[in-house]
Amino acid sequence: MGPRWLPLLGQLLLLQPPGSRAAGPIRVFVVPHSHMDVGWVYTVQESMRAYAANVYTSVVAELTSRPQRRFIAVEQEFFRLWWTSVASEKQKHQVHQLLKKGHLEFVLGGQVMHDEAVTHLDDQILQLTEGHGFLYETFGIRPQFSWHVDPFGASATTPTLFALAGFNAHLISRIDYDLKEAMQEAQGLQFVWRGSKSLSAQQQIFTHVMDQFSYCTPSQLSFSNRSGFYWNGVAVFPEPPPDGVYPNMSEPVTPANIDLYAKELVANVKQRAAWFQTPYILWPWGCDKQFFNASVQFANMDPLLDHINSRSQELGVSVEYATLGDYFRALHALNISWAVYNHHDFLPYSSEPFAAWTGFYTSRSMLKGMARRASALLYAGESMFTRYMWPVPHGALDPTWALQQLQQLRWAVSEVQHHDAITGTESPKVRDMYMEHLATGMQGVRKIMSSIVLDKFQLRMTARAAESEVWSEPGSNPRPDGYSASVYNPLAWTVTTIVTLTIHFPRVSVTDEMGHPVPAQIQNSTKDLSAYDLLILSVIPGLSYRHYRVMPTTEAQEATTMATTLRFKSKLRRHSSSQKKRLVTMANDCYTVQFDQDTNLMHSIWERESNRTVPLTQEFLEYHANGDVHQGPISDNYKFTANKTAVPAWKTVVMEIVRGKLVTEVRQYFYRNTTAQNYTFAIHSRLAHVSSDPDQELLCHRIEQKYRVGPLELNREAILRTSSDINNQKLIYSDNNGYQMQRRPYQAFVNNVISRVTHLATHCTLPHAA
Numbered sequence: 001m002g003p004r005w006l007p008l009l010g011q012l013l014l015l016q017p018p019g020s021r022a023a024g025p026i027r028v029f030v031v032p033h034s035h036m037d038v039g040w041v042y043t044v045q046e047s048m049r050a051y052a053a054n055v056y057t058s059v060v061a062e063l064t065s066r067p068q069r070r071f072i073a074v075e076q077e078f079f080r081l082w083w084t085s086v087a088s089e090k091q092k093h094q095v096h097q098l099l100k101k102g103h104l105e106f107v108l109g110g111q112v113m114h115d116e117a118v119t120h121l122d123d124q125i126l127q128l129t130e131g132h133g134f135l136y137e138t139f140g141i142r143p144q145f146s147w148h149v150d151p152f153g154a155s156a157t158t159p160t161l162f163a164l165a166g167f168n169a170h171l172i173s174r175i176d177y178d179l180k181e182a183m184q185e186a187q188g189l190q191f192v193w194r195g196s197k198s199l200s201a202q203q204q205i206f207t208h209v210m211d212q213f214s215y216c217t218p219s220q221l222s223f224s225n226r227s228g229f230y231w232n233g234v235a236v237f238p239e240p241p242p243d244g245v246y247p248n249m250s251e252p253v254t255p256a257n258i259d260l261y262a263k264e265l266v267a268n269v270k271q272r273a274a275w276f277q278t279p280y281i282l283w284p285w286g287c288d289k290q291f292f293n294a295s296v297q298f299a300n301m302d303p304l305l306d307h308i309n310s311r312s313q314e315l316g317v318s319v320e321y322a323t324l325g326d327y328f329r330a331l332h333a334l335n336i337s338w339a340v341y342n343h344h345d346f347l348p349y350s351s352e353p354f355a356a357w358t359g360f361y362t363s364r365s366m367l368k369g370m371a372r373r374a375s376a377l378l379y380a381g382e383s384m385f386t387r388y389m390w391p392v393p394h395g396a397l398d399p400t401w402a403l404q405q406l407q408q409l410r411w412a413v414s415e416v417q418h419h420d421a422i423t424g425t426e427s428p429k430v431r432d433m434y435m436e437h438l439a440t441g442m443q444g445v446r447k448i449m450s451s452i453v454l455d456k457f458q459l460r461m462t463a464r465a466a467e468s469e470v471w472s473e474p475g476s477n478p479r480p481d482g483y484s485a486s487v488y489n490p491l492a493w494t495v496t497t498i499v500t501l502t503i504h505f506p507r508v509s510v511t512d513e514m515g516h517p518v519p520a521q522i523q524n525s526t527k528d529l530s531a532y533d534l535l536i537l538s539v540i541p542g543l544s545y546r547h548y549r550v551m552p553t554t555e556a557q558e559a560t561t562m563a564t565t566l567r568f569k570s571k572l573r574r575h576s577s578s579q580k581k582r583l584v585t586m587a588n589d590c591y592t593v594q595f596d597q598d599t600n601l602m603h604s605i606w607e608r609e610s611n612r613t614v615p616l617t618q619e620f621l622e623y624h625a626n627g628d629v630h631q632g633p634i635s636d637n638y639k640f641t642a643n644k645t646a647v648p649a650w651k652t653v654v655m656e657i658v659r660g661k662l663v664t665e666v667r668q669y670f671y672r673n674t675t676a677q678n679y680t681f682a683i684h685s686r687l688a689h690v691s692s693d694p695d696q697e698l699l700c701h702r703i704e705q706k707y708r709v710g711p712l713e714l715n716r717e718a719i720l721r722t723s724s725d726i727n728n729q730k731l732i733y734s735d736n737n738g739y740q741m742q743r744r745p746y747q748a749f750v751n752n753v754i755s756r757v758t759h760l761a762t763h764c765t766l767p768h769a770a
C-alpha cells in the first residue's frame with residue numbers, strides 16, 4: 001500500500017469501520033447492459049450491421065414479452081441510428097411503453113462515453129447535450145445516472161459536470177489497480193465526490209467505483225470451459241452468422257447444470273459483497289458488444305434467477321433484474337452517511353504493475369489536433385449563425401441547410417470524444433472514419449461562415465473567418481487587389497491576440513474597417529518556402545468581428561515591415577559554453593528570454609514583475625519503449641512502458657532569430673547527427689511585443705512555444721525536457737480538461753517509477769476562440 005490513498009482511507013475508516021454491514025440476505029441487482037464502443041476496432045456502420053442494431057431490436061422485444069426484465073441503454077449514437085433508420089413504428093411505441101414502466105432506462109445519455117483525460121470540458125458538454133437533447137425531445141427524459149465504466153482513468157471534472165447536468169449518481173471503474181484493491185478492503189468503493197475545489201459541496205455527487213470485476217460478468221465458469229453468462233456468444237463481423245450460431249456461446253442452463261450456475265453466481269456475489277458497506281450488490285450482466293441476441297440471454301438467465309430466489313433463505317442471496325436507477329434508488333433509501341472524497345482525481349491510470357495508461361495522451365496527435373480545430377470551428381460557426389439569425393436573418397443563407405451543416409459537425413465532434421476515439425486507441429480504419437466525419441462537417445460549417453460574412457458585409461473579395469487563427473485554404477491565390485480577412489471572436493469578452501495569415505506577396509499594408517493601419521508583421525513562412533506569414537495584432541470585442549484589408553504595396557508605399565532573420569552557426573550538443581556568455585535576447589514588457597549563442601539553447605528567463613531570473617536548460621530526449629511482449633506490458637497506443645530512462649536524441653542544433661515589430665521568434669532545429677539533412681525536432685519560441693496594460697496583459701504574459709517532432713524510429717517516445725532550478729517541492733499543477741487546475745503532489749510508487757511519472761507531460765488544451 002503506497003502513501004497515495006492513506007488520506008482517503010483515513011476518511012473512510014472514520015465514518016464506516018469495515019465489517020459494519022447490516023444483517024440480512026444479500027440483495028443482488030442484476031443490471032443487463034451492452035458496452036458499445038462508438039468506433040474502436042470497427043466503424044460505426046460495421047458495428048451497426050454486426051451487432052448494434054440487433055441489440056435494440058432484440059432487447060425491446062424481450063423486455064416487452066416479460067415484465068420483470070430490465071435493460072440500460074448507454075451510448076446514444078447507436079441508439080439514435082437504430083431509432084431513425086431501423087426501428088418500426090411498433091418498436092418505437094414499445095420503447096415509449098418500456099421507458100414509462102422503467103423497464104428500459106437511459107443512463108449517461110451522451111452521444112458517446114467520453115474520454116476523461118484528453119478531452120476538453122466544452123466538448124464533453126457538447127456530446128452530453130447532443131445525446132440528452134435527443135432524449136428530451138423524443139421522450140421527455142433526462143438521464144439521472146452516469147455509467148462511465150470504460151474511460152481510462154477518472155477526472156475530477158466529470159463528477160462536477162455530471163452534478164451540474166442534473167445526475168443523481170456517478171459510476172466509474174478504471175482507477176489504479178492497487179488503489180482499487182485497497183478501497184475494496186476498506187469497503188470504500190462508494191463515496192461522495194466533491195470534484196471541484198471551488199464548488200465543493202454545492203456540486204458533489206455520490207460515486208460508485210466498480211469493483212475488480214468492472215463492467216463485465218465474470219467470464220470463467222469453474223464447471224465449464226465456456227465463458228460465463230454470455231449465452232449469445234461473441235459478436236461476429238462483418239455480418240451476423242446466418243445460422244445464428246455464434247462463437248463461445250455459454251452452455252445453456254438446463255436442470256442438470258442449473259445448480260452449478262447458481263453456485264457460481266452466488267459465490268461471485270458473496271466475494272464482492274465483502275467489499276461493500278451495504279448488502280446491496282450491483283451485478284452488471286454484460287460486456288462489450290453483448291445482447292445482440294437478448295432472447296437467448298434472458299431465456300437462460302430467467303430460470304437461473306428464479307432458481308436462486310427459490311432457495312434464497314438457504315443461499316443468503318436474493319436476485320432481481322434492475323436498472324442502474326433501481327440500484328441507486330434502493331441504496332439511497334438506506335439513508336447511509338457516506339465518506340467524502342475531495343477534488344483529487346484518478347489520473348493517470350495503471351491497470352496492473354508496469355501498465356501505465358499514459359501512452360494515449362499523445363497517440364494519434366493528428367486526430368487530436370483535428371478534433372480540437374473542429375470543435376473550435378463548431379463553436380465559432382454556431383455563435384456566428386446565432387448572431388446572423390438574431391433578431392431577424394438577413395441575406396441569402398438558408399437556415400435549414402445551415403442547421404444541417406452545424407448538426408453534422410456537432411455529431412462528428414461528439415463522436416470523436418469517445419474513449420477509443422480522441423485517445424488515439426482505435427484501429428486505422430476507424431481513425432479514418434472519425435477524420436472523414438470531422439472534415440465533412442468542417443467543410444459545411446466553413447461554407448456557412450463564408451456565406452454569412454459575404455452576405456452581411458457584401459465583400460466581393462475572398463472572405464475568410466475564423467476563431468483563434470484565421471484559417472486559410474492552402475493553395476488559394478490572392479486576387480490582384482489583395483485579401484479581406486474577417487476574424488470572429490465567439491467568446492463573450494474582448495480578446496487581444498495575434499492572427500496569422502499565409503499570403504503570397506512580401507510587401508503588404510494592413511488596414512481595419514476604418515482604413516486605419518493595423519500593427520502587423522511579415523516574415524518567411526516555415527511551412528511553405530514560397531509563402532509568407534502575415535501576423536496581425538487583433539483586438540476583438542466579445543461576439544464581434546474585425547475586418548482587415550490586406551493589400552499588396554509597391555516599394556514606394558508605406559508597408560508592413562518584414563522581420564529580419566539572423567541565423568546562427570550549428571552547434572554540437574556537447575559544446576560547452578564559454579565563461580563569458582554571448583546571449584541573444586527576446587524581450588517584451590513582461591519577460592526577457594535569453595538564448596546562449598555558444599550552445600544555441602535557452603539560457604534563462606527574467607520576469608519583470610518579480611524581478612527574478614530563472615536559469616533553464618533544454619534537452620530533446622527519447623525513451624526506448626518496450627515492444628517485446630516477453631518483457632511485460634508493451635508500450636502501445638494505450639500504455640507507455642519505457643525500458644529505461646530517456647537518452648538525448650540529437651547531435652547538433654541550429655538557431656535563428658526572427659525579429660519584427662510585433663513579435664520576436666527564436667527557432668531551434670535539432671538534428672539527429674552531424675550529417676543529417678533534415679531536422680528531427682524543432683522549437684519555435686515566441687514573444688509578442690505588447691505592453692502589460694490590462695487589455696494586453698494575457699498576451700504579454702505568454703511565452704508561446706510550438707514543437708515539431710519526427711519522424712521517430714519505431715518504439716521511441718520523444719520528450720522535450722526544459723529544466724529550471726525552481727524548487728517546487730515535488731508539486732505541480734496541471735490542467736484538468738480546461739476546467740480547473742489540478743494539484744499533483746509527487747507520488748512514490750513501489751514499482752513502475754518511470755511510467756507513472758509521465759503524466760507530467762500531459763495534454764495541452766487549445767483555446768477555443770480568439
Ligand SMILES: [Zn+2]
Binds near residue numbers: 035150419420
Ligand atoms: Zn469502451
